[in-house]
Amino acid sequence: NAGVTQTPKFQVLKTGQSMTLQCAQDMNHEYMSWYRQDPGMGLRLIHYSVGAGITDQGEVPNGYNVSRSTTEDFPLRLLSAAPSQTSVYFCASSYGDGSSYEQYFGPGTRLTVT
Amino acid sequence: GENVEQHPSTLSVQEGDSAVIKCTYSDSASNYFPWYKQELGKRPQLIIDIRSNVGEKKDQRIAVTLNKTAKHFSLHITETQPEDSAVYFCAASGGHNYGQNFVFGPGTRLSVLP
Numbered sequence: 001n002a003g004v005t006q007t008p009k010f011q012v013l014k015t016g017q018s019m020t021l022q023c024a025q026d027m028n029h030e031y032m033s034w035y036r037q038d039p040g041m042g043l044r045l046i047h048y049s050v051g052a053g054i055t056d057q058g059e060v061p062n063g064y065n066v067s068r069s070t071t072e073d074f075p076l077r078l079l080s081a082a083p084s085q086t087s088v089y090f091c092a093s094s095y096g097d098g099s100s101y102e103q104y105f106g107p108g109t110r111l112t113v114t
Numbered sequence: 115g116e117n118v119e120q121h122p123s124t125l126s127v128q129e130g131d132s133a134v135i136k137c138t139y140s141d142s143a144s145n146y147f148p149w150y151k152q153e154l155g156k157r158p159q160l161i162i163d164i165r166s167n168v169g170e171k172k173d174q175r176i177a178v179t180l181n182k183t184a185k186h187f188s189l190h191i192t193e194t195q196p197e198d199s200a201v202y203f204c205a206a207s208g209g210h211n212y213g214q215n216f217v218f219g220p221g222t223r224l225s226v227l228p
Contacts, residue, residue, distance in 0.1 A: 031214050040123075042203055042218040043158065050214055058215065059115070090157060096214065101146055101207070103216070105157035 001026050004106035006091050012112045013081040021076040021109050023091030031096035032074040033058070033103065034066065036087040043090065049074055050096060081113045116141040118206050120219030127194050128227050135222045137204035138186040144208035147180060147187045148216075153200045161202075162189070194226045 007022045025032065033048040035058075045058030049068040063085060065077040074093075078085060088110050092103040117140040127133050137147075145166035150158040164171045164178045164187065171178050175194075180187040191198055204219040 033214070033216075035218075040220055042120075042220040043205075043216075044218070045216060048214055056215075059217065094214070101148070101163070101214075102160045103148075103150075103158075105159070107157055 003027065004091055004093055004104050006089075006106035006109050008109060009107065010110050012114065013078070014114055015081060015083060017081050019078050019081070021078075021089055021091075021111075023074045023076065023106060024072050025074075025091075025093040025104070026072065027093060027095075027104065028071060029093035029095055029104070030071070031094045031103075032068065033092045034064070034074070034076045035090045035092065036060065036085075037090060037108075038087050046076065046089075078111075083113045085111065086113045087111060116144060116206055116208075116217040118204060118217050118219040120204055120222055122222060123220065124223045124225070126225045126227060129194060129196060131194055133189075133191045133194055133198070133224055133226075135189045135202055135204070135224070136186060137188070137206075137219050138184075139206040139217075140185065141206070141208060142182075142185065144206040146207045147178070148205050148207075149178060149189050150203045150205065150218075151200045152203065152221075158203060166208075191224075194224075196226050196228055199224060199226045 004025045034046040035043040047066040049055045091106040148163035152158040177190040201221045205216045
C-alpha cells in the first residue's frame with residue numbers, strides 16, 4: 001500500500017492564482033481531512049469528509065474548497081491564492097468505523113504564495 | 115468551539131530522564147484525545163491515544179493520563195532517548211463528528227540531550 005499520497009511536494013504561486021492540491025489514499029478509509037501547519041500554531045483543520053459526497057468545514061475553511069467524489073481522492077482547491085496561505089498542507093485519512101481514529105498523514109505539500 | 119492549550123512549548127531533558135507534556139481543552143463534549151509525534155521534515159504520526167472512559171493508558175515508555183473533570187490530559191515519556199526528540203502535538207475530538215473533527219494544540223518541541 002502507498003498509504004496517503006500528496007502532490008505536489010512543493011509549489012510556488014503568485015497572489016491571485018488558483019491551484020489544486022491532490023490527496024489520495026489506498027486504504028479504503030472513510031474519513032479524510034486537510035490541515036495546514038504554520039510555525040507555533042500546530043495543525044489546523046481546513047475541511048474534512050466522512051465519506052464520498054460528504055464534506056464539512058473545519059476551523060479555517062475560508063479561501064479553500066473541497067469535494068469528495070470517490071473514497072480514494074480528496075482534492076483541496078485554493079480559489080485565489082493569498083500570501084496568508086503560505087503554509088505546509090497535510091492530508092490525512094482514517095477508518096472512521098469506531099475501532100480506530102488514528103489519522104494517517106500524507107507527506108505534506110509546502111506552498112509559498114508570493 | 116473547542117480550544118486546546120499545550121505546555122510547555124519547548125522542553126529539554128537529559129537522556130534517561132522523564133518528560134511530561136500537558137494539555138487542556140475547553141469543550142466538555144470532547145471524548146477522544148490522541149498524541150502525535152512529528153520529527154523534523156516528516157509527517158505527524160500517532161503515538162498513543164485515550165478515550166474518555168479511560169483514565170490512563172500505557173504503551174511501553176509512553177503513557178497518557180486524562181482528567182475529564184479538570185479537562186486536562188498529559189503525555190508522560192519515561193527513560194527518554196535521543197530518538198524521542200521531536201515536536202509532540204495533543205488533540206481533542208468529540209461531538210457529532212467524533213473522531214474526525216480534531217483540534218490540535220500548538221505543539222511542544224522536546225529535545226533529549228545525550
